[in-house]
Amino acid sequence: MLKPTETSVFEMTEQPSQPRALDRQRRILDAALAVFSRRGYREASVDEIAEEAETSKGGVYFHFPAKQMIFRALLDVSAKRLLERVEAAIERETRPVAKADAALLTVLDAFADHRALARLFMIEALGAGGEFQERLLQIHSDFIAVIKLHLDTALAEGVIHDVDTDIASRAWFGALNEVILHWLIKGTPARLEDAYTALRPLLMRSVGIEAPAAAPPRGRLANGQAGDRAGH
Amino acid sequence: MLKPTETSVFEMTEQPSQPRALDRQRRILDAALAVFSRRGYREASVDEIAEEAETSKGGVYFHFPAKQMIFRALLDVSAKRLLERVEAAIERETRPVAKADAALLTVLDAFADHRALARLFMIEALGAGGEFQERLLQIHSDFIAVIKLHLDTALAEGVIHDVDTDIASRAWFGALNEVILHWLIKGTPARLEDAYTALRPLLMRSVGIEAPAAAPPRGRLANGQAGDRAGH
Amino acid sequence: MLKPTETSVFEMTEQPSQPRALDRQRRILDAALAVFSRRGYREASVDEIAEEAETSKGGVYFHFPAKQMIFRALLDVSAKRLLERVEAAIERETRPVAKADAALLTVLDAFADHRALARLFMIEALGAGGEFQERLLQIHSDFIAVIKLHLDTALAEGVIHDVDTDIASRAWFGALNEVILHWLIKGTPARLEDAYTALRPLLMRSVGIEAPAAAPPRGRLANGQAGDRAGH
Amino acid sequence: MLKPTETSVFEMTEQPSQPRALDRQRRILDAALAVFSRRGYREASVDEIAEEAETSKGGVYFHFPAKQMIFRALLDVSAKRLLERVEAAIERETRPVAKADAALLTVLDAFADHRALARLFMIEALGAGGEFQERLLQIHSDFIAVIKLHLDTALAEGVIHDVDTDIASRAWFGALNEVILHWLIKGTPARLEDAYTALRPLLMRSVGIEAPAAAPPRGRLANGQAGDRAGH
């Protein structure tokens, strides 16, 4: 989630020697996110990105050697950022299932706040050619690994039983994905967060946890309490 | 599933006046499926499709007025065919949950047999531009509606309880999707069917059904028995 | 001018062995005139001509070996027809200046009645490539020759004096052309015939004939009296 | 008329930021004029224009967004230039009829010097599709308006009588056009200027002015004396 003072999602990519260069890189990545997200990877032209970044085509090529590289940087930086956010959320939880739960919720919150980012991950990365498909799937796997890690812990701690955590983590992620994709393209539910309210008990049950009758209301600033909702 | 004697998945799209024309349409759609699947929608050139179909560019345009229309026809015909297959499988089951289960399994079997088709639905339709994204999501929704229908019946019959069938059907579909996507791009598991063996109990549990300890082995010809595996 | 019972402007082109063939040729030429006139020579497709002629592309090519040939036939037949009409009108006059005058008026009447024909001669024949430009100019020259012939007679008879009939006939024709072109493209005057009422005294003066103060009103059926209007 | 040191008829179309760009625009317009003139609008390919301009297809498209726009720019710039030349010539005359006369002569001189330009205005603009037909007719009307303006003055000053200046100016223009067209396509008379020597007395007479028995010889640099030739 962007703080009001942030103007960009991207703060560092490589090793920009000068602050001005860093600024430009950020501006270009922001512009690229916007353009890729509304046009798609192939329809997006470098010219359009340059215009959106208020620079010139040559300017873009000074900072990125190819269009592909812009997309790759976008994907990498965003994924890293997202994963960091997920891990921060996880640390705020104590019980393993709550940690896995928080991971999903964080992804969902991030996408709800940043529709463009959501399009990037859910749609455009698949349409950008084979190279990026692999990369996207790796990102999927990274997130799934985080979930799995905590499901494994839950299993070890005896909180859940008889669960193939490999498939469970993947299934959880997939279920979430479908819900987000639907929201992205069809626009329902209006508030993506609402979907998770319905989805969570289902996921819990799938690993044998009966969710509490009613989940407490949750605001965006109340992430820290997420663990309370996933009691077993 | 294609019978060994079939060479094409496509048998009719429109109403060509000559039998030769019908043949060409089939050949073009087959070629397009192959090319779109290996190149992606945007990278695929009409020339390449023509070559693969052993015809000329003009020949392709005689049958389809635009590249988009080839893709659209491919998507529509394939979805129709897949849905028919799903409904046939469903009819062979009696218990509602088994019917929903059979739906998923049929999709999975179809994709396992037709990797190109799987790419079309899982990847290329998302990367082909906004028009097709909507169309794809509609296809998703069609399948999800089938699942939901039977979950609703199960709910009415008291087989399952306290389930938001709307989200459950979507979640099931999404979970399956992720598994298929992973198989498509990363190649694991080698046999897509194996993934479902692990996935099914999870899905069942998610609606409150405890799967039997061990699912009976299943061959492709044993679809009719699928219902036996989804006891409640 | 087409009689109400005529459905086509074209009655014979070459030597059609069978009446059915003749019919088809007529239909195709009519269709071609319509299509060339609304689309222009290059934009007109043989497909569109075939459709307008209610036949098939192959059908058109059976009767005409190339698109060019359709246009050429159209131009030749129409010019011949027009020239015949002009000569008929001339014969109805006795005084040479009246004959020249009748020639112009006939052309103008023909175009007023057949806007498509007018487009063909005034516009499309110029846009159809060098071959047709030469052909069109030859047609111009043919008409101009007719006018010149009668101006020469008028000169010999002493009706007009000190006139370069070569340039005068060309100038008359050009003046008429500009008026027709304006009417064709800009749509004014609404009745093309009105333009000639104003133009005629000017042309007469240009060869030294002072037109009568007021030209008598003229209807389309009153062509035979044209001579009365060009007194000297 | 081009001064010998000028290599291009086009000096400015829009506002290119770099001098190099302005140069290229000129080169492209020059090349386009040459190619359109020898091939016709539709037969001319952008590739050929690029080659003639010694640049690449992409280079052409950098400066002009479509083939149509090249043609439109060509037409607009040339018409503007021509009209300016006409108005300069008019200013050098004092008597109104001489002014009108000078207008025609200037057009004729310009075309005599620039056969390609003549083709553009007389032929290609009519064959380039409906859009340009309207534009060309507007250009015609602009020139005709200039002629009419001075004929009106002549009328007001009592130099000419009983003339419908609207039709007279159009007729003059049309007569000139036909002469130019003939020269363009058939090649006679060899010197276009000779045609005007014969045409002028005719036009004068058409508005009731008896031309002097013999027009004084006229060289291109003697335009300023044109007024002497148009006795009242």
Added chain:
DNA sequence: GATGAATGAGAGTTCATTCAT
């Protein structure tokens, strides 16, 4: 005679990338 499927050359246009300034 007629149909419509098929061909293939060629069009206009786009755009990632390069590079002189």
Added chain:
DNA sequence: AATGAATGAACTCTCATTCAT
């Protein structure tokens, strides 16, 4: 650092023409 002019390969689509049926 940055600009924008230039390049050229590639693309989608059109259409006159041919020909098997």
